[in-house]
Amino acid sequence: MSVTVRIPGPLRRFTNGMEKVQAQEGNLAKLIADLDSQYPGMKERLLDDQGAMRYFVNVYLNGEDVRFLQGLDTAIKTGDEVSIVPAVAGG
Amino acid sequence: MSTTPMLTPEQVKRYSRHIIMPQIGSRGQRKLMDSKVLIIGAGGLGGPVALYLALAGVGTLGIVDFDTVDLSNLQRQVLHNSETVGWPKVKSAEATLKRYNRDVKVVAHEFPITSENAMDLIKGYDIVVNGADNFATRYLVNDAAYLSGKPLVDGSILIFDGQLTTYIPGKGCYRCLFPEPPPPGMVPNCAEAGVLGALTGVMGSLQATEVVKVILGIGEPLVGRLLLVDALAMEFRVVKTRRNPNCPLCGDHPTVKELIDYEVFCGLVPAPNGESMVAAH
Numbered sequence: 092m093s094v095t096v097r098i099p100g101p102l103r104r105f106t107n108g109m110e111k112v113q114a115q116e117g118n119l120a121k122l123i124a125d126l127d128s129q130y131p132g133m134k135e136r137l138l139d140d141q142g143a144m145r146y147f148v149n150v151y152l153n154g155e156d157v158r159f160l161q162g163l164d165t166a167i168k169t170g171d172e173v174s175i176v177p178a179v180a181g182g
Numbered sequence: 183m184s185t186t187p188m189l190t191p192e193q194v195k196r197y198s199r200h201i202i203m204p205q206i207g208s209r210g211q212r213k214l215m216d217s218k219v220l221i222i223g224a225g226g227l228g229g230p231v232a233l234y235l236a237l238a239g240v241g242t243l244g245i246v247d248f249d250t251v252d253l254s255n256l257q258r259q260v261l262h263n264s265e266t267v268g269w270p271k272v273k274s275a276e277a278t279l280k281r282y283n284r285d286v287k288v289v290a291h292e293f294p295i296t297s298e299n300a301m302d303l304i305k306g307y308d309i310v311v312n313g314a315d316n317f318a319t320r321y322l323v324n325d326a327a328y329l330s331g332k333p334l335v336d337g338s339i340l341i342f343d344g345q346l347t348t349y350i351p352g353k354g355c356y357r358c359l360f361p362e363p364p365p366p367g368m369v370p371n372c373a374e375a376g377v378l379g380a381l382t383g384v385m386g387s388l389q390a391t392e393v394v395k396v397i398l399g400i401g402e403p404l405v406g407r408l409l410l411v412d413a414l415a416m417e418f419r420v421v422k423t424r425r426n427p428n429c430p431l432c433g434d435h436p437t438v439k440e441l442i443d444y445e446v447f448c449g450l451v452p453a454p455n456g457e458s459m460v461a462a463h
Binding site: 134154156174180 | 216222224225226227228243312313314315316317337339340341342343345359360361363364368369370371373375377410412415416419420421422423424426437445
């Protein structure tokens with residue numbers, strides 16, 4: 092339980108308002124499953140019905156977009172920081 | 183080369199805090215006075231952008247907005263006030279900006295930006311600033327700025343969160359960052375979820391800062407970087423953005439070569455042939 096995940100404002104209703112939560116290391120798919128078990132509803136925000144990453148919610152591992160790493164297979168280890176960044180359109 | 187003649191004594195005084203900085207100087211000031219900036223939206227973000235660029239003496243400010251000033255805008259939109267409720271936003275904006283700086287030419291584009299008019303509109307400007315309040319307009323402005331070869335300073339806000347980046351054609355675009363829009367209703371807008379008024383001032387001021395840097399060619403604009411602002415935690419973080427070689431607009435084998443129907447793209451109206459354009463790529 093030692094990977095820090097930054098939760099964006101619009102998704103904090105799933106995490107009781109917390110901006111940072113902890114999740115299990117492994118890979119991104121595993122981390123998302125763990126997040127969803129702790130905070131039900133998170134998975135649906137990040138993955139579509141086929142289990143693929145949604146195109147309007149980005150996940151960054153230590154500041155790098157996982158789409159340019161190995162997507163859901165991206166390895167995540169203790170001490171890493173994962174950021175979830177959804178598209179927002181307010182102006 | 184600057185086409186603006188020598189600064190008048192009044193201008194030297196007005197812009198003295200800029201001119202005294204070696205990164206700007208009187209040459210930089212004249213560059214600002216020569217430049218033409220198009221601002222999409224005269225709302226929360228467009229307001230501080232227009233205000234600071236007008237104060238900076240940017241020569242021409244084009245503002246696109248078809249909306250009228252509503253009382254609920256006044257919690258954050260600094261161009262408008264109690265007396266201009268009901269006015270077209272671009273007219274309210276023009277009146278405000280002219281009071282701040284009569285040197286600035288304000289062009290009020292009182293209509294929605296569309297696939298039909300966007301290319302012509304952008305053609306007359308050096309740089310585009312995005313302060314739109316919906317995804318369809320954001321993708322439209324992204325595509326039009328890229329296809330026009332113009333830099334785009336893109337900001338967006340929701341609740342206590344802000345995002346900011348600068349796109350230079352060929353170095354990534356909004357579609358590289360977010361390849362597809364969310365289905366309608368999945369991501370709330372500011373009317374549905376709210377937005378902190380002062381945060382629009384923070385983000386809009388940062389956009390104006392980026393515009394000045396891009397015009398002057400100074401510093402490191404947010405190219406290849408996305409600034410994330412969390413006003414509740416009061417944290418500013420930066421993540422990397424990249425050009426996606428598979429991007430349908432700016433990738434190696436583009437399929438989007440002209441503006442499309444962005445309402446269809448965003449799922450707001452069905453495609454004429456019944457197919458979903460979102461699923462098509």
